[in-house]
Amino acid sequence: MNIAVFAGSFDPITRGHESIIRRAIPLFDKIIIAIGHNADKTGYFPLENRLKWIKEVFKDEASISVESYNGLTVDFCKEKKAGYLIRGLRTSADFEFERSVAQVNSRLNPELETVFMLTLPEHVMITSSIVREVHRNGGDIRQFIPEKIQI
Amino acid sequence: MNIAVFAGSFDPITRGHESIIRRAIPLFDKIIIAIGHNADKTGYFPLENRLKWIKEVFKDEASISVESYNGLTVDFCKEKKAGYLIRGLRTSADFEFERSVAQVNSRLNPELETVFMLTLPEHVMITSSIVREVHRNGGDIRQFIPEKIQI
Amino acid sequence: MNIAVFAGSFDPITRGHESIIRRAIPLFDKIIIAIGHNADKTGYFPLENRLKWIKEVFKDEASISVESYNGLTVDFCKEKKAGYLIRGLRTSADFEFERSVAQVNSRLNPELETVFMLTLPEHVMITSSIVREVHRNGGDIRQFIPEKIQI
Amino acid sequence: MNIAVFAGSFDPITRGHESIIRRAIPLFDKIIIAIGHNADKTGYFPLENRLKWIKEVFKDEASISVESYNGLTVDFCKEKKAGYLIRGLRTSADFEFERSVAQVNSRLNPELETVFMLTLPEHVMITSSIVREVHRNGGDIRQFIPEKIQI
Amino acid sequence: MNIAVFAGSFDPITRGHESIIRRAIPLFDKIIIAIGHNADKTGYFPLENRLKWIKEVFKDEASISVESYNGLTVDFCKEKKAGYLIRGLRTSADFEFERSVAQVNSRLNPELETVFMLTLPEHVMITSSIVREVHRNGGDIRQFIPEKIQI
Amino acid sequence: MNIAVFAGSFDPITRGHESIIRRAIPLFDKIIIAIGHNADKTGYFPLENRLKWIKEVFKDEASISVESYNGLTVDFCKEKKAGYLIRGLRTSADFEFERSVAQVNSRLNPELETVFMLTLPEHVMITSSIVREVHRNGGDIRQFIPEKIQI
Numbered sequence: 016m017n018i019a020v021f022a023g024s025f026d027p028i029t030r031g032h033e034s035i036i037r038r039a040i041p042l043f044d045k046i047i048i049a050i051g052h053n054a055d056k057t058g059y060f061p062l063e064n065r066l067k068w069i070k071e072v073f074k075d076e077a078s079i080s081v082e083s084y085n086g087l088t089v090d091f092c093k094e095k096k097a098g099y100l101i102r103g104l105r106t107s108a109d110f111e112f113e114r115s116v117a118q119v120n121s122r123l124n125p126e127l128e129t130v131f132m133l134t135l136p137e138h139v140m141i142t143s144s145i146v147r148e149v150h151r152n153g154g155d156i157r158q159f160i161p162e163k164i165q166i
Numbered sequence: 167m168n169i170a171v172f173a174g175s176f177d178p179i180t181r182g183h184e185s186i187i188r189r190a191i192p193l194f195d196k197i198i199i200a201i202g203h204n205a206d207k208t209g210y211f212p213l214e215n216r217l218k219w220i221k222e223v224f225k226d227e228a229s230i231s232v233e234s235y236n237g238l239t240v241d242f243c244k245e246k247k248a249g250y251l252i253r254g255l256r257t258s259a260d261f262e263f264e265r266s267v268a269q270v271n272s273r274l275n276p277e278l279e280t281v282f283m284l285t286l287p288e289h290v291m292i293t294s295s296i297v298r299e300v301h302r303n304g305g306d307i308r309q310f311i312p313e314k315i316q317i
Numbered sequence: 318m319n320i321a322v323f324a325g326s327f328d329p330i331t332r333g334h335e336s337i338i339r340r341a342i343p344l345f346d347k348i349i350i351a352i353g354h355n356a357d358k359t360g361y362f363p364l365e366n367r368l369k370w371i372k373e374v375f376k377d378e379a380s381i382s383v384e385s386y387n388g389l390t391v392d393f394c395k396e397k398k399a400g401y402l403i404r405g406l407r408t409s410a411d412f413e414f415e416r417s418v419a420q421v422n423s424r425l426n427p428e429l430e431t432v433f434m435l436t437l438p439e440h441v442m443i444t445s446s447i448v449r450e451v452h453r454n455g456g457d458i459r460q461f462i463p464e465k466i467q468i
Numbered sequence: 469m470n471i472a473v474f475a476g477s478f479d480p481i482t483r484g485h486e487s488i489i490r491r492a493i494p495l496f497d498k499i500i501i502a503i504g505h506n507a508d509k510t511g512y513f514p515l516e517n518r519l520k521w522i523k524e525v526f527k528d529e530a531s532i533s534v535e536s537y538n539g540l541t542v543d544f545c546k547e548k549k550a551g552y553l554i555r556g557l558r559t560s561a562d563f564e565f566e567r568s569v570a571q572v573n574s575r576l577n578p579e580l581e582t583v584f585m586l587t588l589p590e591h592v593m594i595t596s597s598i599v600r601e602v603h604r605n606g607g608d609i610r611q612f613i614p615e616k617i618q619i
Numbered sequence: 620m621n622i623a624v625f626a627g628s629f630d631p632i633t634r635g636h637e638s639i640i641r642r643a644i645p646l647f648d649k650i651i652i653a654i655g656h657n658a659d660k661t662g663y664f665p666l667e668n669r670l671k672w673i674k675e676v677f678k679d680e681a682s683i684s685v686e687s688y689n690g691l692t693v694d695f696c697k698e699k700k701a702g703y704l705i706r707g708l709r710t711s712a713d714f715e716f717e718r719s720v721a722q723v724n725s726r727l728n729p730e731l732e733t734v735f736m737l738t739l740p741e742h743v744m745i746t747s748s749i750v751r752e753v754h755r756n757g758g759d760i761r762q763f764i765p766e767k768i769q770i
Numbered sequence: 771m772n773i774a775v776f777a778g779s780f781d782p783i784t785r786g787h788e789s790i791i792r793r794a795i796p797l798f799d800k801i802i803i804a805i806g807h808n809a810d811k812t813g814y815f816p817l818e819n820r821l822k823w824i825k826e827v828f829k830d831e832a833s834i835s836v837e838s839y840n841g842l843t844v845d846f847c848k849e850k851k852a853g854y855l856i857r858g859l860r861t862s863a864d865f866e867f868e869r870s871v872a873q874v875n876s877r878l879n880p881e882l883e884t885v886f887m888l889t890l891p892e893h894v895m896i897t898s899s900i901v902r903e904v905h906r907n908g909g910d911i912r913q914f915i916p917e918k919i920q921i
């Protein structure tokens with residue numbers, strides 16, 4: 016059984032995340048969307064909301080579950096018997112960062128493979144950090160987050 | 167009438183900024199240099215000084231005005247009836263970041279166009295952040311800031 | 318009077334080119350779309366067709382004219398009294414190349430300024446070279462070229 | 469059934485290619501390694517040899533087959549009922565190019581998804597073009613090509 | 620006498636740092652490994668430990684000394700009569716950053732030359748920041764730091 | 771004795787090349803500027819001229835010699851007992867290419883180290899290929915080539 020983890024802070028989930036995950040569904044038997052968090056660093060949106068929003072978005076997808084974790088992503092994957100990490104790639108700056116992370120993960124757990132999918136052109140400019148910035152300044156974020164949720 | 171906004175924190179204004187703005191003057195009827203700031207995050211140099219320095223540099227340019235704003239840049243542009251944002255490009259890392267910001271601005275206000283000009287080769291290494299770092303450590307920043315001002 | 322040149326081989330013109338030019342119209346009094354060519358290197362599509370297609374696309378735009386030239390772009394600009402070059406930016410690889418060209422042009426003619434605009438996200442993947450590749454292999458290129466023309 | 473195509477010119481196959489394909493095996497029911505070629509442009513190594521070498525490398529992998537094709541990759545995928553393209557990513561320059569190709573393919577066939585995997589650090593410098601260059605100059609290419617073959 | 624400085628925060632020293640320094644030894648008469656620090660910003664590991672670890676790693680290298688400094692790197696180099704800065708390059712993102720720093724240093728002290736060496740492929744993913752992240756989460760960092768030390 | 775090779779096609783030598791080499795002189799006992807060429811691919815300028823120009827530029831530098839070679843650069847270095855390759859870095863696109871070449875050279879000859887120096891900001895836009903392009907179109911290339919030579 017091919018189990019994949021899509022890890023992130025999802026603060027908040029964006030249309031970019033949603034699209035990557037939907038396109039990954041046919042490739043894996045099970046996908047765990049995992050919100051990494053730690054006690055010291057609280058997010059912009061509360062963890063419970065972030066979990067709730069993701070569950071709402073994917074409530075009709077049987078192979079998708081949502082969890083939070085702390086500690087190393089590789090340890091979470093091992094615990095979940097996940098052999099794959101899914102990552103979206105937006106830009107070449109993204110790529111350089113993602114490559115380092117994936118290579119370190121692969122050194123920490125050689126069994127863990129990272130699979131990348133492309134962010135759609137119309138989502139390339141969307142990052143959680145930009146969504147927070149717009150939200151903080153009272154702008155309208157609806158076009159950046161999944162249609163199914165309200166923030 | 168073509169009105170453009172050149173927004174930034176200008177903490178402090180550099181020779182790179184100055185050169186971009188001077189070269190943009192013939193393209194626009196009016197250019198507003200706009201210092202974005204927010205209550206929570208004070209700069210390295212006080213806002214009043216940053217405003218004063220920019221006014222000093224461009225005091226002989228009739229089409230240039232200087233203001234501060236808070237909130238989203240797109241909202242400031244709308245309020246000022248500005249149809250253009252001017253940005254300088256230094257490096258390809260710059261470009262990736264600027265492209266995301268411009269694309270988000272264009273999604274928030276499709277009427278707003280971002281126009282880019284190249285930083286001159288001799289200014290490519292100058293950023294406000296590097297100027298602050300040199301200043302903080304007691305180095306001489308005169309060659310990095312406009313000739314007309316003293317910091 | 319602000320005169321700009323948008324130079325390229327336009328082999329063929331794409332939706333990306335079209336969009337950049339349309340968005341540049343309000344910034345300049347006159348825009349010359351200039352097809353660079355040289356005797357030794359014939360294009361994939363004949364020069365006459367490339368000229369004809371561009372004229373067709375912009376036939377309703379009074380400020381736009383279309384010409385071909387050979388020799389250095391800076392010399393063509395001087396002859397046309399153009400003070401600006403317009404360029405589209407797609408990716409950071411683009412940027413590195415465009416920066417070199419613009420800096421060389423600026424060294425050959427310090428009066429000539431290059432102004433950059435962003436390719437729209439939905440056009441980022443379109444280059445003339447990719448359009449030719451699809452065409453050569455019998456694929457349908459209609460979604461990549463301006464709606465007004467047939468190739 | 470998930471069918472994937474790994475297309476390229478494989479002139480010749482490298483250790484980088486081999487590693488990507490081996491790591492992709494568990495993800496797909498069937499992988500077709502497809503050598504794109506066209507009548508006008510012969511490779512450095514004859515097509516038959518390139519096919520033979522790949523078959524040799526993967527002769528023990530039941531889910532892998534090797535074919536050659538001409539025309540558009542998207543058409544070949546449609547013919548083979550393949551829903552996925554597999555690509556390796558080495559560097560950020562690679563990424564920019566691969567993104568354009570994947571986005572064009574996705575425009576030509578929206579059902580076709582491109583899945584990327586990372587080249588291992590020790591293979592990042594290996595490209596077919598560098599292998600040919602070393603071979604042409606009489607250098608030893610054995611450390612760059614799969615262990616199972618001799619060229 | 621060619622004196623070089625290899626400056627950084629070394630929080631902690633990695634195998635990547637170690638390899639760059641070892642390969643630089645034959646090029647210079649003397650290499651000073653210099654830990655930049657400032658009173659306001661304490662590191663993850665205490666300064667004394669960072670100094671001790673580096674001394675341990677290079678205790679058999681007569682041409683290498685280890686020091687800490689605060690203030691500008693160019694001032695430290697002048698004080699030490701060092702004409703060279705040594706830097707490792709991992710990725711193109713690294714390069715853009717390093718180029719800016721080197722160009723600013725060269726503007727502050729035109730006598731100071733920066734010499735770059737490549738991080739080995741198997742070390743490209745290792746940064747001090749990633750080592751700290753793994754350490755903070757209880758992971759095993761031994762494969763990322765020099766063999767001779769224990770952290 | 772530290773012997774370094776600065777290899778290239780130098781078609782023609784530029785101010786960028788000249789500056790890198792001059793700054794490398796104090797680092798090495800001997801620098802061999804080596805023009806790689808092969809029988810099949812003649813350059814834009816004849817090999818004899820390219821050799822003559824470089825000799826002219828460095829005629830007062832006792833540690834510099836000029837040669838041509840064919841075959842692999844690593845083999846030439848071995849023959850000359852050179853332990854270092856010197857390379858200039860202009861842009862991040864450059865860097866990605868240079869890294870691959872250096873890593874392959876290091877695989878072919880693990881004793882050979884590549885040392886990189888930065889192109890000066892005012893030379894970043896200068897490449898031999900751009901100089902040829904300007905020359906071919908009758909432009910003035912004097913500001914791009916060493917002051918001491920005439921082409």
